[in-house]
Amino acid sequence: MIEPEPPHLRKPPLTTAEKLARLGGIGLVLVIAAGAFAYVNGSLDPQRLTPARVVDVFEHNNGVHPGYRRNHPKGICVAGYFESNGAASTLSRAQVFAAGRTPVIGRLALPTGNPYSPDSAAPIRSFAVQFTQPDGQQWRTGMNSMPVFPVGTVQAFVDLQKATAPDPKTGKPDPAKPPAFFAAHPEAQPFLAWVKTARPSASFVTETYNSVNAFVLVDAQGKRQAVRWSLVPAAKGDAPAPDAKDYLQQDLSDKLASGPQRWDLVLTLANPTDPTGDASKAWAGEHKTVNAGTLVVEGDSAQLDGACRDINYDPLVLPNGIEGSDDPLLAARSAAYAASYMRRTSEVGQLEKPPAQEKQP
Template sequence: MIDREPPYPRKPPLGTSKKLVRLAGIALVVLIAAGAFAYVNGSLDPQRLTPGRVVDVFEHNNGVHPGYRRNHPKGICVAGYFESNGAAAPLSKAQVFASGRTPVVGRLALPTGNPYSPDSAAPIRSFAVQFTQANGQQWRSGMNSMPVFPVGTPQAFVDLQIATAPDPKTGKPDPARPPAFFAAHPEAQPFLAWVKTAKLSASFVTETYNSVNAFVLVDAQGKRQPVRWSLVPQVKSDAPAPQTKDYLQQDLSAKLASGPQRWDLVLTLANAADSTNDASKSWSGEHKTVSAGTLVVESDSAQLDGQCRDINYDPLVLPSGIEGSDDPLLVARSAAYASSYLRRTAEVDQLHATPAQEKQP
């Protein structure tokens, strides 16, 4: 979920190699959140880790790819609309939930640190969406196909970053560190359970994308309801992933050529006992859900010149009627996204500058 990374280990003991490869790839999704969270929390003082320094870590580990996002750099812009059915309007005064259409600009992506990675590099897919209401207010949401984060505290995120960091001499992480880290963090069990069953999808359009973090809906009377949300595909498939490098974008374009692609926006309402400040905890048991409407993707375009290019999918850009929860990762993500966005867009300006413009001070 992030403008968001470690290489793969030496062969570990028998029976753990596939799991470690998955963990190394999936750890990239939480890496930027780790540094940004530490920055906001201040837990790394006196040598404070700022969002800029977090981005430096990504560049060190993955190289610099001018004009690309520092995390999830391989992606494609999409555009369409959200058709609200009005079912969520009693829960939130946000215009997006009133019956009718709201235009959206989104981005489907692969969570690696290299824009040239093969689509098989990690089983996670991401979907970032910007809804623009008639009153000009926006709702931006970054979602991932994983249901939870591995851990939920600043120190645990920092420790995870250390456990998956590459050795400068080998370019690979110590194969013993990830298993040792997860053994010391039993709260990661929901995440590890998902890792065991995660499969490479053959298509962006058959994935479910989850907010992972909790948010709060506020109605016209000020009543507050914590929620998590998911985009659930209307078409599902268990087809195996192709072996080609860029099959996700090719598949998306082919499917859109035959018609719009659709996801249902499903809100899961928190129960009183559910944690809203820990993204590593799943909400188990019976929960009320509300299908708020359908997100429809009608077209795609290359990310370097498409509508999504200059959008910072900051999860705290929210309209009246939707608020961030007490989950500290939200503030952390917002800070890191901003740093990455400024660096990336400056590079885009340089790439598109004319020779005369480049000479100007």
């Protein structure tokens, strides 16, 4: 049992500004989405900003770790299947929703930019999944445990990065800048409300993972229905993170040793007035949901030689019956993921060894 620290050694709780600074690099899903969105849509000069150049920013901020993903680099491969109950087959003609099993290869990860980050470095966890249908078509999705993005436009996100950037002298953001930014951006309030109470979890398997972006299901007659989806865990728990650097991978392996881990795939159907092109906006009010089936994880393996290693979890790799929505961040993520993927897969022979004082989980 770990004894609690004496009161005089306890660290004060993080301020909102410090939490946001810590969250500043949590996802290709966030920073790269902003930059690549601008590139794909031509709203910035490609000579100044491209997906590759945005990946350069991650390398500048986090260091270069050859062979690792440029973001979410600390993770673990998982494998299993999706057991569809057929309930979503009336909404989409995708084979994955027909009753039966679809094999999956996934990756659970910590959204930071450093493969040696402590597991408590950020409260967000991520889950990427690849479903491979009998006809060979694939559905790839990258989900995060946060409910919404902080802002909905490129300019706002760039301004957020500036407002929460740590000062080289103090390692913390200027305390005056985040409040000024959020006063000018009320759309960030849902994310702020979440981050104020968010804390690192003790386990991957008790987290709910959200698509955040909207997608469109298309049925056999061509009828379209916008949705967001979530993986809702069967396992329950709200334990605080252990006082240890690495614990998520061991916890997952321990839980899998006692049996498969399960999540329900829950589709939230958009109402006619719900925004589908702005991931910073929650869908308010009552919504119809459909439990499409259960994702079952049966085993795990190290990410450096596991089946997930060479998968680019591009959110626009979609089977017939699932389409991207009008959310511009989807095209942005797709473009930037490709740039990161090409870079890391060219470094196979240069795989970085962990620092001497560190141990791989």
